[in-house]
Amino acid sequence: MANVLVFIDNPGQALKKSSLELLTLGRSLGETAVALNGDLSDDVSAAFAEYGVSTVFRPSAADLDDYLVAPKAAYLAAAVASSGAGTVLLDNSPEGKDIAGRLGIRLSAGVITDVVAVDADGTAHKSVLAGSYTTEARTTTPVTVLSVKANNVVPEPASAPSNPETITVEVPADATATAARITAREQKVASGRPDLTDARIVVAGGRGLDGDFGPVEQLADALGAAVGASRAATDAGWISHDAQVGQTGKTVSPQLYISAGISGAIQQKAGMQTAKVIVAINKDAESPVFEIADFGIIGDLFDVLPQATEEIKKRKG
Structure with a gap:
């Protein structure tokens, strides 16, 4: 037994x-x-x-x-x-x-x-x-x-x-006999990206994206990464809740975690602090995310992410 x-x-x-x-x-x-x-x-x-x-x-x-x-x-x-x-x-x-x-x-x-x-x-x-x-x-x-x-x-x-x-x-x-029955299902469209909890690389976006996850998704695709998000981004409806990383979301432990436009409050930290390397991008130099980041970039993510994506594509090409 x-x-x-x-x-x-x-x-x-x-x-x-x-x-x-x-x-x-x-x-x-x-x-x-x-x-x-x-x-x-x-x-x-x-x-x-x-x-x-x-x-x-x-x-x-x-x-x-x-x-x-x-x-x-x-x-x-x-x-x-x-x-x-x-x-x-x-x-x-x-x-x-x-x-x-x-x-x-x-x-x-x-x-x-x-x-x-x-x-x-x-x-x-x-x-x-x-x-x-x-x-x-x-x-x-x-x-x-x-x-x-x-x-x-x-x-x-x-x-x-x-x-x-x-x-x-x-x-x-x-x-x-008394269980709640599921009456309908809607098939989720496959993104082609790796599963968030298993991914070696995660690119995550937050409130700083102001609803536009395009730069995050483009960088993720260039890296073969999964896309994550803060609770603020999922609650705003910018991305589905299954992308949420944090205390009330998923726990990830990738080799590389790129945080873009996320303040890095303790709720977010709980879901990604075991990542091997953390890169943070934020305009606010006082953002808490820089306290746990291995590398920090103080700048506008709408400038930084596209540049990073283009450079990665060049090197891969």
Whole structure:
């Protein structure tokens, strides 16, 4: 029986870096199983073997995505019972934390969110106060549910591949009876850019763009980077909320983070302070972002970004 159960929701054709991080963390805590929702492609199956997964659980119901998160929590609870796992790992996305809370209620389990590391004895290190402090926490329940922030674990395959068995888990018949059903979906237009949380380079814009993300997107495309944004920019409707980086958005840890027109308040810092190199561009020399930047440019981003884009294109050409 597995010690750790990792929930992976709709991986598509290949596992995201954040999922590989969960598998790596799980393996450090003991034998790891996966509760999978969605299709199991050949590449994903191969990745499970490469990362030492012992068992892959799949739901008996194929329509979990037709509802909001309640049926997924019910399925995950059934998978915990089948696996005998004492620790459940999920991603720290809003949906992941929602499922974690509902799972905690179903299992009477302790739930810890915003986890950045877990010790072998089960002690969770939790990022608090916009990343200013890390606290330690442990549950006193038989099952512990942890939602883990991305970009805090280096993905590492197992020393030897496994041969996972696949087991079907019966989803309780009443799981969908009172669940909120999704009535319509709108396909997001693919940008061709890397996923924000997995990107090696991120170019982010804020209030200083005054609604025009063109210069940020052009530089990002020249660099093969993802586009991020401050909460002020997403709340203003200049860019979708899934681009938000910060305390209430996504956490990124790229090799290079370029901040353009963002003040660098603590809420933004919480989402990007682990970037290896931070470059800040702002007209205000007193902007807090310069306190954490490795390189700072005091200037008008509408002058700086186009020049940088043209120079990069020349060098690539």
